[in-house]
Amino acid sequence: MIAGYNFAYLDEQTKRMIRRAILKATAIPGYQVPFASREMPLPYGWGTGGIQVTASIIGRGDTLKVIDQGADDTTNAVSIRRFFARTAGVRTTERTREASIIQTRHRIPETPLREGQIIVFQVPIPEPLRWLEPRERETRRMHAHADYGAMYVKLYEDIARYGRIATGYDYPVVVNGRYLMRPSPIPKFDNPKLDRLPALALFGAGREKRIYAVPPHTPVKSLDFEDHPFRVESWRERCALCGSGSSFLDEIVVDDSGRRMFVCSDTDYCSGRRAKRSGAEAA
Amino acid sequence: MYVAVKGGERAIEAAHELLAQARRGDPQVPELTLQQVSGQLSLAVDRVMAEGSLYDRELAALAIKQARGDLIEAVFLLRAFRTTLPRLAVTRPIETGRMAPRRRISATFKDLPGGQMLGPTFDYTHRLLDFALAAGASAAPEPAGVPAEPGPMPRAPAAVDPAADVNGDARGPARALAFLDAEDLIERPPMTGSDDPPDITRDPLAFPAPRAARLQNLARGDEGFLLALGYSTQRGYGRTHPFAGEIRMGEVEVEIVPEELGFAIVIGEVTVTECDMVNQFAGSATEPARFTRGYGLAFGEGERKAMAMALVDRALRADQLGEDTGAPAQDQEFVLYHSDNVEASGFVQHLKLPHYVDFQSELNLIRRIRAGTPRAVAAEPEPAAAGEED
Numbered sequence: 206m207i208a209g210y211n212f213a214y215l216d217e218q219t220k221r222m223i224r225r226a227i228l229k230a231t232a233i234p235g236y237q238v239p240f241a242s243r244e245m246p247l248p249y250g251w252g253t254g255g256i257q258v259t260a261s262i263i264g265r266g267d268t269l270k271v272i273d274q275g276a277d278d279t280t281n282a283v284s285i286r287r288f289f290a291r292t293a294g295v296r297t298t299e300r301t302r303e304a305s306i307i308q309t310r311h312r313i314p315e316t317p318l319r320e321g322q323i324i325v326f327q328v329p330i331p332e333p334l335r336w337l338e339p340r341e342r343e344t345r346r347m348h349a350h351a352d353y354g355a356m357y358v359k360l361y362e363d364i365a366r367y368g369r370i371a372t373g374y375d376y377p378v379v380v381n382g383r384y385l386m387r388p389s390p391i392p393k394f395d396n397p398k399l400d401r402l403p404a405l406a407l408f409g410a411g412r413e414k415r416i417y418a419v420p421p422h423t424p425v426k427s428l429d430f431e432d433h434p435f436r437v438e439s440w441r442e443r444c445a446l447c448g449s450g451s452s453f454l455d456e457i458v459v460d461d462s463g464r465r466m467f468v469c470s471d472t473d474y475c476s477g478r479r480a481k482r483s484g485a486e487a488a
Numbered sequence: 489m490y491v492a493v494k495g496g497e498r499a500i501e502a503a504h505e506l507l508a509q510a511r512r513g514d515p516q517v518p519e520l521t522l523q524q525v526s527g528q529l530s531l532a533v534d535r536v537m538a539e540g541s542l543y544d545r546e547l548a549a550l551a552i553k554q555a556r557g558d559l560i561e562a563v564f565l566l567r568a569f570r571t572t573l574p575r576l577a578v579t580r581p582i583e584t585g586r587m588a589p590r591r592r593i594s595a596t597f598k599d600l601p602g603g604q605m606l607g608p609t610f611d612y613t614h615r616l617l618d619f620a621l622a623a624g625a626s627a628a629p630e631p632a633g634v635p636a637e638p639g640p641m642p643r644a645p646a647a648v649d650p651a652a653d654v655n656g657d658a659r660g661p662a663r664a665l666a667f668l669d670a671e672d673l674i675e676r677p678p679m680t681g682s683d684d685p686p687d688i689t690r691d692p693l694a695f696p697a698p699r700a701a702r703l704q705n706l707a708r709g710d711e712g713f714l715l716a717l718g719y720s721t722q723r724g725y726g727r728t729h730p731f732a733g734e735i736r737m738g739e740v741e742v743e744i745v746p747e748e749l750g751f752a753i754v755i756g757e758v759t760v761t762e763c764d765m766v767n768q769f770a771g772s773a774t775e776p777a778r779f780t781r782g783y784g785l786a787f788g789e790g791e792r793k794a795m796a797m798a799l800v801d802r803a804l805r806a807d808q809l810g811e812d813t814g815a816p817a818q819d820q821e822f823v824l825y826h827s828d829n830v831e832a833s834g835f836v837q838h839l840k841l842p843h844y845v846d847f848q849s850e851l852n853l854i855r856r857i858r859a860g861t862p863r864a865v866a867a868e869p870e871p872a873a874a875g876e877e878d
Contacts, residue, residue, distance in 0.1 A: 210572070241689075241690050241692055244567045244571040244689070244830065245568065248564070248830075248833065248837065249831045249833075249838075250835035250836075250838030251841065273842060274843075280499065283500060287497070311846060312845055329838070341821055341825075342695050342821070368860055369856065369857065373849030373850045373852060373853040374849040374850070375846075392845055392848065392849040393849065412831050412834065412835055414693075438848075438849060438852045453845065455844055
């Protein structure tokens, strides 16, 4: 651990302030709680919200997993994991099952989360109504009145123009039948995982200074229409490494002629399946 | 090739080594010292202190050196350090009226008590590259055609009686706008709210933001952003008819009142640049017409910043003064949410982080939309895709 800094970097006063915001957010599922976001030694937009949430809840007994795009070995995930290894000296892991806290950018792991785990999302823009109404004063009023008609109109316009809802990620959800919420830029493929998730989901937006939460087992519904039900992405291909036909796949261009290869975005899930398979072959 | 799109710890370390080499430059050339940076690139240091919201020349110089001269990166370094510092005390408001100015000009009066004093300014220099400087020789000092700077002003005593604290104290020249105020021709400096100002680094902004919070935000805001916004008001997007009532730059004392003493003590001195802008008048059937004000203040020698800030401050008061609104510089949320260059730089540059999961979703979507046939939709499996069923 680095000398001269408190455990997990933030001072205890700041952690207390953030924990209060987390408690409030958990008590009002999907509601964005303003908090006094600190300036972190990592850039805004690179996970400062998630880092502050993680720093406020992490203890010496925790095991931390950090993923970006589902992978443990992407540069920013490496950098954030290293930040906590240096400032908190906690155990880190790449295994979803072993982690007590998972900080993520843009994915929910394929391995189902269990009760007792906490997943911390990095959020760039917390306000689901922002592209429809740029003014915070106005969007707060809309949330207060549950005035979400504008969002349904937007989705309807998508259907009129493209024949389907043209949102692939950060797909809006309603939490506990009340607050419209951005699930952060996870692919809509991951939205169903949030519904009645046994783990606690915390969302931190550092630059925008907001924290929100989905408590365990809370209903989370992706917006849709009766005649245009919500659907997730799917691939005709299977993962070229582990053969999974049900995970979110990254498409990788492998040569100049544009040939593609599809592999799991969740590296832990993929390597776990490969290990199991080679174990079965050896046996 | 699969590994190639992922980064790793070793790649990061190697990149940081390269960065250290690039920062050092040619090892044959002597390394910059912090004294050189703070002494000879002093305006860069001033800007980093202002936008970093931390008055420390040495740390700002270190930040500039470490950031290879990238001032926004240096501001970021300084901010990330500042955020770890405890708040020991709140100072009393600095008294710029008691400043011993090194520069002081008014564009609204030809002459005024205390005189006009150019000080160390780029104004009226001819912007000709000075090749003598390149050769390492100091430029010949320009002939001094301005009134000589007065000798050092007497310092305020270490303890100041708060009761004796009046505007335009004899230690500094009277404020130019005080002459207008004496005739009731200009509004009193608009109140900023309470004696206990908000701290925008400790409390999230809420809207409408009080003026004290707005001024704090502008004071640490990006100079380029404020410059463009201020400029836009001059070109008609929220025009305010500004005159530079007074600009002064110099040292002011910083005082705190320790609880156990009960009176103010001076803890140090900071250089600031202040701009008092006189703007178009407002009045009504019941209120006599008066000029209005805009205010700018920056750490160090930051005249461009202070002037731009004063324009934007005034523009942001349009609502309160009952003027037409709608220009970008008059829009609180637009200005205050986008003024911070550390936030802006981080978020703009986060686009270089991997986004391939989101992009994959978009690819999926656009292919579906293009296919546009019921067959493509029917090919989708049921949404219960998340799991480990195979």
